[in-house]
Amino acid sequence: MAVYQTHEYDVLIIGAGGAGLRAAIAAAAANVRVGVVCKSLLGKAHTVMAEGGVAAALANVDDRDNWKVHFADTMRGGQYINHWRMAELHAKEAPERVRELEAWGALFDRTADGRILQRNFGGHAYPRLAHVGDRTGLEMIRTLQDHGVHSGMSVHMECTVYRLLKDGHRIAGAFAYNRDRGTFVVFRAGAVVLATGGIGRAFSITSNSWEYTGDGHALAYHAGAELIDMEFVQFHPTGMVWPPSVRGILVTEGVRGEGGVLRNSEGRRFMFDEIPANYRETTAANEEEGWRYTQGDRAARRPPELLTRDHVARMIMREVREGRGSPHGGVYLDIAWIRERLPNGKEHIKRKLPGMYHQFKALADIDITEEPMEVGPTTHYAMGGVRVDGDSQMSTVSGLFAAGECAAGLHGANRLGGNSLSDLLVFGKRAGEYAAKFAQEHGPPTIDGATVDRAAKDALAPFDRSSQGEGAFAIEHALQEKMQELVGIVRREAEMIEALDRIAELRARAEKVGVRGNREYNPGWHTALDLDSLLTVSEVVTRAAIERKESRGAHFRDDYPGKDAEWGRVNLVVKKAADGSMSVSRAPVAEMRADLKQIIEEIK
Numbered sequence: 001m002a003v004y005q006t007h008e009y010d011v012l013i014i015g016a017g018g019a020g021l022r023a024a025i026a027a028a029a030a031n032v033r034v035g036v037v038c039k040s041l042l043g044k045a046h047t048v049m050a051e052g053g054v055a056a057a058l059a060n061v062d063d064r065d066n067w068k069v070h071f072a073d074t075m076r077g078g079q080y081i082n083h084w085r086m087a088e089l090h091a092k093e094a095p096e097r098v099r100e101l102e103a104w105g106a107l108f109d110r111t112a113d114g115r116i117l118q119r120n121f122g123g124h125a126y127p128r129l130a131h132v133g134d135r136t137g138l139e140m141i142r143t144l145q146d147h148g149v150h151s152g153m154s155v156h157m158e159c160t161v162y163r164l165l166k167d168g169h170r171i172a173g174a175f176a177y178n179r180d181r182g183t184f185v186v187f188r189a190g191a192v193v194l195a196t197g198g199i200g201r202a203f204s205i206t207s208n209s210w211e212y213t214g215d216g217h218a219l220a221y222h223a224g225a226e227l228i229d230m231e232f233v234q235f236h237p238t239g240m241v242w243p244p245s246v247r248g249i250l251v252t253e254g255v256r257g258e259g260g261v262l263r264n265s266e267g268r269r270f271m272f273d274e275i276p277a278n279y280r281e282t283t284a285a286n287e288e289e290g291w292r293y294t295q296g297d298r299a300a301r302r303p304p305e306l307l308t309r310d311h312v313a314r315m316i317m318r319e320v321r322e323g324r325g326s327p328h329g330g331v332y333l334d335i336a337w338i339r340e341r342l343p344n345g346k347e348h349i350k351r352k353l354p355g356m357y358h359q360f361k362a363l364a365d366i367d368i369t370e371e372p373m374e375v376g377p378t379t380h381y382a383m384g385g386v387r388v389d390g391d392s393q394m395s396t397v398s399g400l401f402a403a404g405e406c407a408a409g410l411h412g413a414n415r416l417g418g419n420s421l422s423d424l425l426v427f428g429k430r431a432g433e434y435a436a437k438f439a440q441e442h443g444p445p446t447i448d449g450a451t452v453d454r455a456a457k458d459a460l461a462p463f464d465r466s467s468q469g470e471g472a473f474a475i476e477h478a479l480q481e482k483m484q485e486l487v488g489i490v491r492r493e494a495e496m497i498e499a500l501d502r503i504a505e506l507r508a509r510a511e512k513v514g515v516r517g518n519r520e521y522n523p524g525w526h527t528a529l530d531l532d533s534l535l536t537v538s539e540v541v542t543r544a545a546i547e548r549k550e551s552r553g554a555h556f557r558d559d560y561p562g563k564d565a566e567w568g569r570v571n572l573v574v575k576k577a578a579d580g581s582m583s584v585s586r587a588p589v590a591e592m593r594a595d596l597k598q599i600i601e602e603i604k
C-alpha cells in the first residue's frame with residue numbers, strides 16, 4: 001500500500017448531523033476511540049436546516065398523548081409496512097432523548113408553566129413537536145456539537161468518504177479524501193456508523209442541501225449491505241416555487257400547524273375535497289373546526305392541511321394539473337389570514353415563524369404576514385435506506401451500522417414530520433452504543449493495502465481524462481432532470497423503464513468523465529466522485545418503484561392507483577448480486593407483536 005495519512009478508531013462515524021453526533025456521544029460514553037468524518041464544517045450538516053420540530057410524546061400541551069399514540073400515528077403514517085420494533089423503540093425513547101437534549105443546554109420554546117412547548121404537525125394526533133421557533137435543527141446541532149466535543153471525539157471536517165473497506169465479511173474502515181487539499185486518508189476502525197443523510201440531490205427540485213448525494217446508501221450497497229423501502233421518496237407538499245433560483249426550498253409544515261391554509265387560484269380550500277378513508281374520523285368537518293384545532297381546542301379535529309405529506313402533495317399536484325394553480329405552478333399557502341382571528345396576528349406570525357418570515361422577505365420579497373406564499377411539492381426525504389436490526393442498528397454487513405435518514409425501517413411508506421429529528425436521537429444513540437460494543441468485542445480489523453491503492457487509483461482516474469472527458473456537472477444536472485421527470489411524484493411503468501435507460505446512458509458518460517485543474521479545492525472533481533452515489537441511488541429508487549405495483553404512502557403509481565393488500569405485507573430489498581448486478585427482492589413484513597397490534601386497534 002502506498003503511504004497515506006492514516007487514523008485508527010474503535011468507532012468511525014461517517015456524518016456529523018444529528019444522527020452522527022448522537023452516535024458519537026454514545027460511543028464516547030463507552031470509552032472507545034471515536035472519529036467523526038463529515039463533508040462540510042462541523043455544525044453545517046443538513047440537520048441544521050430542520051425547522052418545525054422534534055416529535056416526542058412528552059404530553060406537555062395535551063395530556064392525552066403518550067408513546068402508544070405516537071407509535072400508532074407513526075405506523076398509520078407509514079401504512080403499516082414500517083419496522084414495528086423501531087416504531088415502538090422510537091415512540092418510547094423519544095421523550096427521554098428530548099429531555100436529555102434540554103439537560104445538555106437546548107433551549108426549546110416554553111409553555112406558560114415553563115415546560116417544553118409542543119406544536120401540531122401533520123399526522124400527529126396531538127401537539128407533539130418540541131421546537132425552537134422554526135429553527136429547531138440549529139438548536140439541536142448546536143447542543144449536540146457542544147456536548148459531543150466535550151465527550152471526546154476527533155473530527156475530520158471537509159473530508160469525504162469515497163469507499164468503505166472490509167476485512168472479509170466484516171467492516172474494516174473507510175477510504176476518504178480531504179476536500180481542501182485533495183489528499184487521501186485511510187481510517188481503520190473496528191466498527192463504522194453511517195449517518196450520511198439522504199438522497200435529495202438525485203432530483204432537480206429539492207429541499208436538501210448539497211451534501212445529500214446518497215453517499216451512505218451507495219457506500220453500504222457497494223459494501224454488500226441491503227437497502228430497503230427505496231421506492232418511498234417523500235415529496236414535501238410545500239416548497240418555494242418562485243423565483244426560480246429558490247425553487248424547492250422548504251416551507252415548514254409548522255406554517256400549517258400554526259393555522260396556515262392551502263387555497264387554489266379560485267380561493268377555495270381544496271384540501272376539504274378529498275379526505276382519505278383512514279383519516280376521515282379524525283379530520284375537521286369544516287374550516288371553523290380546523291381553526292379551533294390549531295388553537296388547541298381539544299374537542300376539535302385537525303384541518304385537512306395537516307393530513308400526511310404524501311396526500312397533501314398529490315392534492316396540490318391535482319390543482320395545478322387541472323388549471324387551478326398559482327401563476328408559477330404551485331398553490332397558495334396563507335398564514336396572513338389568521339390576522340382576522342388574532343388581534344396580534346402579525347406579531348404572532350413573526351414570533352412563531354421567524355425563519356419563514358425572513359426567508360420569504362429576503363428571497364421572494366413577500367411579507368407572509370400580509371400576503372399568501374406560492375408553494376409546491378419538493379423532494380424532501382428518503383424513507384428508504386440501509387436495512388438495519390431494529391435494536392442495534394447494525395446492517396447486514398458485520399460491524400457496519402446506520403442511523404438517521406440513511407437508515408430505513410421506522411417510517412415505512414411515509415414519514416411524519418418531526419419523526420426524523422427524534423429518529424436521529426433515538427437511533428443515533430443506539431447505533432453509537434452498539435457500534436462501541438461491537439468494536440470492543442471484535443478488536444481491530446486488518447486493512448488490505450491493494451484495495452486502498454485501487455480506491456486511490458479510481459478516485460484519480462478523472463484527472464487522466466482531463467483533456468477529452470466530459471465535465472461532471474452536465475451529467476449530474478441531466479440525471480436530476482430525468483429523475484424529477486420520470487420517477488417523481490406520479491409514476492408510470494413506461495416512464496420508469498425509460499429512466500433506467502437514461503441512467504445507464506448517464507453511467508456510461510460518467511465512466512468517461514474528465515476533470516481539469518489540480519486536486520486542491522476542485523468542486524468539479526468532487527462532483528465527478530459523487531456521480532457514482534447519485535447514479536446508484538437513482539437506479540435503486542427506480543428499480544424498486546417499478547417493482548411495487550400499487551400506490552402506497554409516498555409511492556404513487558398512475559397505472560396502479562390503488563393500494564393492494566398483498567403489497568401491504570412486503571418490503572422491497574435491493575442488494576448488489578454476486579455478479580455485480582442490482583437485485584430487487586421481496587421480504588415479508590415481520591408479524592407484529594400481539595400487544596402492539598392491540599394498541600393499533602384501540603387507537604384507530
Ligand SMILES: Cc1cc2nc3c(=O)[nH]c(=O)nc-3n(C[C@H](O)[C@H](O)[C@H](O)COP(=O)(O)OP(=O)(O)OC[C@H]3O[C@@H](n4cnc5c(N)ncnc54)[C@H](O)[C@@H]3O)c2cc1C
Pocket residue numbers: 014015016017018019020037038039040044045046047048049050051052053054055136137159160161162195196197198207208209211215216250380381403404405406417418419420421422424
Ligand atoms: C429544510 C428542511 C427542514 C426539515 N425540518 C425537519 C423538522 O422540522 N423535523 C424533522 O424531524 N425533520 C426535518 N427535516 C428532515 C431532517 O432534517 C433530516 O432528515 C435529518 O436532519 C437528517 O439527519 P442525519 O443526521 O441523518 O443527516 P445530516 O444532518 O444530513 O448529516 C449528514 C452528514 O453526513 C455527512 N456526509 C454525507 N456523505 C458523506 C461522505 N461521503 N463522507 C463524509 N461525510 C458525509 C454530511 O457532511 C453530514 O455531516 C427537514 C429537512 C429539511 C431539508
